[in-house]
Amino acid sequence: MRLSKYFIPTLKEIPSDALIPSHQLMLRAGMIRSLGAGVYSFLPLGYRIIKKVMDVIRDEMDAIGGQEFHLPALNPLELWEETGRAKDFGDTMFHLKNRPLVLAPTHEEVICQIAKNHIKSYRALPQIWYQIQMKFRNEPRPRSGVIRGRQFFMKDSYTLDATWEGLDKGYELHAEAYKKIFTRAGLKYFIVGASSGAMGGSASQEFMIESESGEDTCAVCDHCGYAANLEVATSNIPKAQREKESKEIQEIHTPNVGTIDELKEFLKVDERFLAKSLVYMQDKTPVLILMMGNDQLNETKLRAVLGADVRPCRQDELLMLTGADAGSIGPIGLQGFKIIVDKRLKGGNNLISGANKNDYHLGDIDLQRDVKVDGYYDLRIINAHEPCSKCNSPLRIVNAIELGHIFKLGTKYADAMHAYYLDEDGKEKPIIMGSYGIGVERMMACFIEQNHDKHGIIWNKALTPFHVHLVMVNSNNEKVVSVAENLYTKLQQSLIDVLFDDRDDVSPGFKFKDADLLGIPLQIIVGEKNVIHGNVEMKDRRTSKREIVELGKVVSFVEKYLES
């Protein structure tokens, strides 16, 4: 491709709306342009890279037996009502105004519908179906360039199985394929256990890259490799120590003490003797939740215990139900409450908690003696430096970007849509599904986040838009022009993708800057000072190492480089 004819509008200055490196560089390198919040046009160079990413994904999906589909983005609203997900997605799904159609944010329903109509026997299972297609989500706040957009490419795949062992196998195949995809794409990633959320199902893992601009938070152990989304992460933080003697409950006057920190200061006691109370509503049942000290409640963990519909109790409800305001609530003397306790408090005695009377607390509560506990669960958000639950090394808390997510769905969709097959005994059974996604633009953006310097992007061989960047330095020098033109032809004849900077109206410095910005990993620099000796210069974009190569050996040099 001749740069003089190719549409690559590079920018010298950084557009002010772009804050993170990948977004800035994608704009500056002429790969994308914004059309509206969270909506991007891919220009020719950017789309070339998208296609490279898709190639890698497609290759590995085909390798595990995936069959590529192309499913419609327009879906009947009715289909989404069948599974109840029209309501679950709510405003996140785009609805058309002039027909009862929606723009699909994912494709479980469509897949399940096809399976329902055509998979009638266990003999037709298992199946791995996938597609790489545009997804639409009405994100309330798109951000970080293409990392969170309102429309984006996703590779989504689905396993259909007759047995739970089959699901496990399909899930494992995907986990392995994903590792290969991200490794080939040159991404430094880690895998975390994740919440399966409203997708339902039993197991779920996310493929993440660590990034300051990430929207997810993960706990990571650098020692043993444990990593988990904070939604589900656990640690070995010390539990309550039961004291030898349980003292008698006593009322303590605590005027103007609201928060745990104030209580700690007022009573001069260790945080681990304090039991913080929170009240949530599970349908019409109030639930009192006890946490140790100032431990924060993890709502994802809470929902896993109580169901998705729990909500924090309102202030007016709180006063009516307990007779006190937040800050003076406690587990003693409540009527009609369910009481659940964070595991960390298990066995605790001589604890201090609210008295359900404003400005009073109760001291020396023994959970075993005084409280009817409906269950102990892990409910807390872990903090940095807490000991790893596997190896006790201090955990790090990092921001991360989710590149891929794999789910064991089970029969949720088959049940809702009556997608049944006949098993060996002629019995009707629901098809067991798994669902697996990769964000295509995110792979591209994350690669740039991890591979750039102050001059621009540094592609690797798998994702680079062209194999080599041929820079003709002195376009007024006949010898240089003829050598560069000749090389361009020869390289193309050897099936090497060349971006040829043949512009004659641009100074050498400009060409070098553009080459570094675009980041093609190997630059061939044809300039006067080397050409007169029958040589050209090879520059490695990543290391900036330069090597002088004889003209006749350029093609074989490049071929060797590409194979290495």
Place this chain on the structure above:
RNA sequence: CGGGAUGUAGCGCAGCCCGGCUAGCGCGCUUGCCUUGGGCGCAAGAGGUCCCGGGUUCAAAUCCCGGCAUCCCGACCA
């Protein structure tokens, strides 16, 4: 959806408080000359709904009201 900021040429910005002459600067763009190993120089040009609508005023980019858009923080995020 709550909080904050911004909106002036393709891009980056100044001007706005404190209303007033033809709305300005850098980059980019066009033309000519020049230059050719790190965003080159000189000269001449083109390019504007000052986000939109309303109001105040002799006079509005500037003040007031309403709206829209974009970005950031938070909430949300299968």
